[in-house]
Amino acid sequence: MPTYTAPTKDIQFVLHDVLGISRQDVPGYADLDRDFTGAILETVGQLASEVIAPLNMVGDRQGCRLENGVVRTPDGFRAAFDQLRDGGWTALDAPEAYGGQGLPYITYTMVGEILSAANMAFNMYYGLTHGAASAIAVHGTEAQKALWLPKMYGCQWTGTMNLTEPHAGTDLGLMRTRAEPQADGTYRITGQKIFISAGDHDMAENIVHLVLAKIPGGPDGTRGISLFIVPKFVVKADGTLGARNGVSVGKLEEKMGIHGNSTCVMNYDGATGYLLGETHKGMRAMFTMMNEARLGVGLQGYAQADVAYQNALAYAVDRLQGRDVTGARNPGGPADPLIVHPDIRRNLMDQKSFVEGARAFTFWSAMLIDRAQEGGDKAADGLVSLLTPVVKGFLTDKGFENATAAQQIYGGHGYIEEWGMSQFARDARIAMIYEGANGVQALDLVGRKLATDGGRNVMAFFEIVKTFVRENAEDEPFRTGFLDPLKAASKDLQEAATFFMQEGMKNPNAALSGSYDFMHLFGHVCLGLMWARMAKAADAALEQDGADRDFLAAKIATGRYYMARQLPATAMHLARIKTGADTIMALDSTAF
Structure with a gap:
């Protein structure tokens, strides 16, 4: 049976070394020091690994059943939901006036990753409730909020x-x-x-x-x-x-x-x-819930990739297959472990670099939401609105891709249900479809979000990248491994946006035909920016007393891998975008 361990050290690194949340001027963030978030992560991580994750395969095999007009959930779900509710996890970021703990949204995000990775289907009951309550909190009357929110945030309803x-x-x-x-x-x-x-x-x-x-x-x-x-x-x-x-x-x-x-x-x-x-x-009110849900679904995408990666890594370390071409690594045994082979390493590095980059991207987006909602920052609101279809579309596409990559590590066992890898791939697949299929996310990004506020939000993103590059340009090793690839990828993104502006007015199909590639191009640039930030943070942390040197060195090496092996995909996406609509629309509808 698959297992899951909450990646608390990785989450803490993003929260404190990369984002520096306790130093941010966001209401409520000053209280989020390393000890406080560590206590939350340790407790919810234990609940996830010991109670919720073991029910993942149970839920997959039993499913739900309809009896006399009532849906019955799988064995163990109800008791686990009681524990989740009784522990206050469903009301972590809910307003204190309605029985919540009043913590920032980013705490909901970090807990949500752990619960989604442990058992995606189970966590949806709570996650959807959170979104519905948010819609009532924003658009409801005072009487409606008083009536509905306390029971919904507490998940009695x-x-x-x-x-x-x-x-x-x-x-x-x-x-x-x-x-x-x-x-x-x-x-x-x-x-x-x-x-x-x-x-x-x-x-x-x-x-x-x-x-x-x-x-x-x-x-x-x-x-x-x-x-x-x-x-x-x-x-x-x-x-x-x-x-x-x-x-x-x-x-x-x-x-x-x-x-x-x-x-x-x-x-x-x-x-x-x-x-x-x-x-x-109604659409205005519903989008309060849908936008939150889309960010949550993006999180589901990389969370499923993470739990799949954890199990694939353990299998690659334990499974003996073949010999290292450079010499036996396990001379006392009949074969070497899978992890010695370069193509297995490539596969695992693809997964590791995606999951860790996606986590940083999602947490940064959550911080932007806190800035917008708690701090009234309109620029942050505009930027996260632009990034929402990228979070949802890119992270779920890549989440599924990496879940199946983890399945591949197992060889034939990856196709056998008792190993559990099939479930991660099957569960991840829905994230590409619901809350707005990813093709719709791409159309929303290119057709609406790019031009919002006269393009101010995408220009703000480009300025963030330019500022980071400029501020770190004197660091020669960092420039070569991180800044130069990031600059090249950002230029590809700018050129694609310019192409849409120039060609879109003349032929809208030229822009829309490239929308899916643009979403992925944008996603790669976002993860490239996150990896550059993480590498810089890891390098700085190495100078501190008691630094976990192996952990930090692995961060830098993983970042270099992403910049060298994944980020160059932006050039491919740009080339596709610039072909316009002619080849896509060439066939008459009757010729397919």
Whole structure:
């Protein structure tokens, strides 16, 4: 059975040596010293490795089942969820006014990585609730927040988001779910939603659905969509549960992965709903939840790659196969361990350099969210909005790629279910699809985010890279191994953005045809920037008394690998982008 160990030393390195969180001028960060975050990571790491991770394979094999209208979760899930809830982990960054601990969002992110890596399907029940609560916290009335948030942050009640319908995926303007106004100010919600993660289960007293629907007489398309709070059980004014609402599970979907999470078809038959936010402004409110969810899904991508890497590394160290071509490394045994072979090393270095770079990128994005939300920093808000589709799209594409690379280390055993590597690949695959398929993320990046605020946000990113390069230009070894590759990659990104500006107005297909490559190009530059920062931080830490020299030297060596072996992919992506749309659109639709 696979195992998982929380990478606390790596997380601490990013938090304190790279980001220097306790020195940042972000509200709440001054309290996040190394001892404080270390205590959090140690405790949640123990819960993850001893309680939650052992249920990962259980959830995959048993799945969920629908019995008499109620979804039953796999064995052990309910008891583990009780431990998660009772330990206060679900309310870590929730406002103290609603029963939370009031810690910054970055603490939710570091804990979320550990829980997602330990058991992605299990963690989704809590993660979706956090997103639904965030939407209510931002767009709800004071009465709504007082009624719903304490129980949701504490996960006595869990939450979902209901967007997709059978005939309408990304094109939400086609939705048919209706919300009929009632005399008492409520709405009767009627329609069907599909692909609803955690749509029903037996681990909470109530489930609070956030449902997109159209009020009759509203504008056409997405401009006529409103958002509603629709609970499984109607909640009385005093907060106690009343009658069962008109919402039910039509079926459970049979899926490729995340079997431990209940993916439901939800039927709304005149269910009582409560308007959240303004009428016909539902997309604005829902995007509060979706943007948080997209960052969380990017985290899922690299978290699955991390747990897969941990197990692949252990296998490569233990498995004896063949001899080192330069001489036997295990002369007393029948063969040398897999890890001596160069192609195994390449595979493991690909995984290690991605996971550690992705972690730094995600944590930096979380810090930008804290700057925006807690500090009112509009520049940080604009930058993280630009980076969100990159976090979601690039990290999940590469997360799946690296999960399958870890599976490859096992040879034939990687294809056998008892080793568990197949599950990591299957679970990682959904992250490329849900919360907006990655092709949509790329279109959003190129079609909307680049031009937002007159291109100010992407120019701010370029300036961050330029400033870092300029400030470290006198360090010759660092310049050769890190700054020169970063400069070259950043130039590729700028040239691609310029191409879109020049060609996009004349032929929009020329820009959109290159959007997926641009998302990956951007992702590589972001990880290149993170690795340059990490290498600089590791070099500085080597000068300190008691430094863990082996750990820090490994950071620098891994960074050099990424800059030499992965970052040059930006040139390939640029070359593809510059071919425009001609080859992509050459065939008539009937010629495929």
